Amino acid sequence: MLSSITLFIGITLMYSTPLAFAALGGVISERSGVTNLGIEGMMTIGAFTGATVGYFTGSAWGGFLAAGIAGGMIALLHAFASITCRADQTISGIAINLIGPGVALFLCRLLFDGATMSVPVTNKIPKLFGSAGITGALKNLNVDVTVVLALVFAVVLWGFLYKTKWGLHIRSVGEHPAAADTMGINVYKIRYLCVIASGILAGFGGASMTLAIIPQFTPTAISGQGFIALAAVIFGKWTPHGAYGACILFGAAQALTVILGGGSFQVPSEILAMLPYIITIIILILFVGRSAAPKASGQPYEKGAR
Amino acid sequence: MDKTAKILKKPFTMTIIAILCGFLVAGIILSIAGYPPFHSLSVLIQGVFSGPKHISNVIIKSTPLILTGIGVAFAFKTGLFNIGAEGQFIMGCVASTTVGIVCDFPAVIQIPLVLAAGVIAGAVFGGLVGFLKARFGIHEVLTSIMFNWIALYFSNWICNLERFHKPDTIGTYPVNESSYTMILGKWKTTKEGKEALLSSDFLKDTILKTDVNAGFIAAIILAVLVSFLLYKTTKGFELRAVGANRYAAEFTGINVNRNILHSMVISGGICGLAAAFYITGNSPHGIATLAAFENTGFNALGVCLIAGSSPVGCIFAGLLFGGLLYGGQSLQYEVGAPSEIINIVIGVIVFFVALTHIIPPLVERFSKGGKKHAK
Numbered sequence: 001m002l003s004s005i006t007l008f009i010g011i012t013l014m015y016s017t018p019l020a021f022a023a024l025g026g027v028i029s030e031r032s033g034v035t036n037l038g039i040e041g042m043m044t045i046g047a048f049t050g051a052t053v054g055y056f057t058g059s060a061w062g063g064f065l066a067a068g069i070a071g072g073m074i075a076l077l078h079a080f081a082s083i084t085c086r087a088d089q090t091i092s093g094i095a096i097n098l099i100g101p102g103v104a105l106f107l108c109r110l111l112f113d114g115a116t117m118s119v120p121v122t123n124k125i126p127k128l129f130g131s132a133g134i135t136g137a138l139k140n141l142n143v144d145v146t147v148v149l150a151l152v153f154a155v156v157l158w159g160f161l162y163k164t165k166w167g168l169h170i171r172s173v174g175e176h177p178a179a180a181d182t183m184g185i186n187v188y189k190i191r192y193l194c195v196i197a198s199g200i201l202a203g204f205g206g207a208s209m210t211l212a213i214i215p216q217f218t219p220t221a222i223s224g225q226g227f228i229a230l231a232a233v234i235f236g237k238w239t240p241h242g243a244y245g246a247c248i249l250f251g252a253a254q255a256l257t258v259i260l261g262g263g264s265f266q267v268p269s270e271i272l273a274m275l276p277y278i279i280t281i282i283i284l285i286l287f288v289g290r291s292a293a294p295k296a297s298g299q300p301y302e303k304g305a306r
Numbered sequence: 307m308d309k310t311a312k313i314l315k316k317p318f319t320m321t322i323i324a325i326l327c328g329f330l331v332a333g334i335i336l337s338i339a340g341y342p343p344f345h346s347l348s349v350l351i352q353g354v355f356s357g358p359k360h361i362s363n364v365i366i367k368s369t370p371l372i373l374t375g376i377g378v379a380f381a382f383k384t385g386l387f388n389i390g391a392e393g394q395f396i397m398g399c400v401a402s403t404t405v406g407i408v409c410d411f412p413a414v415i416q417i418p419l420v421l422a423a424g425v426i427a428g429a430v431f432g433g434l435v436g437f438l439k440a441r442f443g444i445h446e447v448l449t450s451i452m453f454n455w456i457a458l459y460f461s462n463w464i465c466n467l468e469r470f471h472k473p474d475t476i477g478t479y480p481v482n483e484s485s486y487t488m489i490l491g492k493w494k495t496t497k498e499g500k501e502a503l504l505s506s507d508f509l510k511d512t513i514l515k516t517d518v519n520a521g522f523i524a525a526i527i528l529a530v531l532v533s534f535l536l537y538k539t540t541k542g543f544e545l546r547a548v549g550a551n552r553y554a555a556e557f558t559g560i561n562v563n564r565n566i567l568h569s570m571v572i573s574g575g576i577c578g579l580a581a582a583f584y585i586t587g588n589s590p591h592g593i594a595t596l597a598a599f600e601n602t603g604f605n606a607l608g609v610c611l612i613a614g615s616s617p618v619g620c621i622f623a624g625l626l627f628g629g630l631l632y633g634g635q636s637l638q639y640e641v642g643a644p645s646e647i648i649n650i651v652i653g654v655i656v657f658f659v660a661l662t663h664i665i666p667p668l669v670e671r672f673s674k675g676g677k678k679h680a681k
Binding site: 223 | 335339387389438442444445447448449451452453454455456459460462463466597598599604607608611644646647648649650652653654656657659660661663664
């Protein structure tokens, strides 16, 4: 019994971590007023870069950092389009979702002799309690270090957004950029930084998939997690704690299906697999209600416009 | 000067510029990666235009993209972002496959029945999203993403039911032949049909060697119908008014929630129709177990955006998209360049479509000789 409880917690945390990184990225970008629909593409780039750098350098953390940089760079494209060029952020985000996997698979084929999968890394991200010496029920709780990192990021981002001056600046830019501008806040600079930060976090999310959960990049390594992270942002009402909680909920629902699937239930596995998504919709109907995005989210800011 | 400015400001010109930029960026990427860009381009173009057979293959590949693109564009006009097109397409496939297997009527009844099944499934799935938004105010992107996954697993469940699963494959049985929508599908397998088609090179290539289906014709008709509905009817005006400014629409007495629901039902229905034509017109005429999304719906978002969410524009954008996807295969085969370069081309085109909004103000400033002008 104890071991199934710890297994449940372990799977929950494992599944929710890549989502949590990406969702936190989504929160910071949306809070500054830029809708980031391109999380999926940024995660894919991160997943590929992480696994590839991790393989060639032999360093998991090196790969992890590189993934963040790669995610940030592709986010720069989104930032340039949506802030400087005042482009439609939805369109730009969808473009990133098309470009991201395209670039990742293109480079993968070039670097790995035409294969769409990278060679597995030798050093994965370490486990929380090391790799040896833990048995029994606690073994299920020996999660990847990235799990803890995601939680730390969530707490830090919450503190940053709600307890610091810069956080207030970010939120004001997302709610009423013209007012923020009048106060002497540089709207463009803050939005650029937030979108890049969002790309870095999405990159981390991708890498936490391909460096910790599975040891390599595959075309399906990131298949929809970016969209679920996006959903988690909305579900969590655009707050770091809410989005993190939403990711944990997705993870828990996913873990539930794994545990139920192993039991003696006479339910087809495909029906079980639907469970997380059905639960989400039911929770939305029952508890969440009308979603309220940051007021200026999705609207480009033009200095001096009325 | 004024004339060039006027031309540059046309949406059509801007789309062309975006497409050229897409090819330019892809050419740069290819040459950095060590592939000859101009040769690659000519291989790509040859792969599409070197014969009627290839052109009809492009049309076949484009048809679901065009139809789904029209569906997405319809929702866009009402201010709704139908990212759930993927799920509506999958549900349409499931419904038309199951109905096509279970029922076996003469083609006159069977084809409308199977098409209707797809439309209804898509419409119900799209309508659910609209209902949840209208009734509970839940963001349509959020519910659409969830419904996409539910559709994926539902499709896999149906696919593995004993009633439908074809042993030793990953898919279902094909739908009954009476539901096929290929043009001259049955006749061309008969002896006189073969002889008649073989007599002409053109007919041999376009109809005998490939499975041209009625979906493309339906797509053209639908594009015109949808444009008519949106721009020439009161209902269309209401839908567009809700999209342009829901508060203003509400003030004039338009029922916003009802229009959101209607828009999603129609949008989903069109996606379902796309699926029904896909199932009845393309082998293997059934669904297969999905490991991940096949991206018809997500690509349709790209089609719709390149088309500037114009239903008629979707025909051309879909053909471009389908042509690139089809030509990309020969690119990989002949030049050795990874076919994913095509996804980069399409992504860059969409990216530049987003950027083209800055061209009109730029042109404005340019044509006024750089002088600052009061607003």
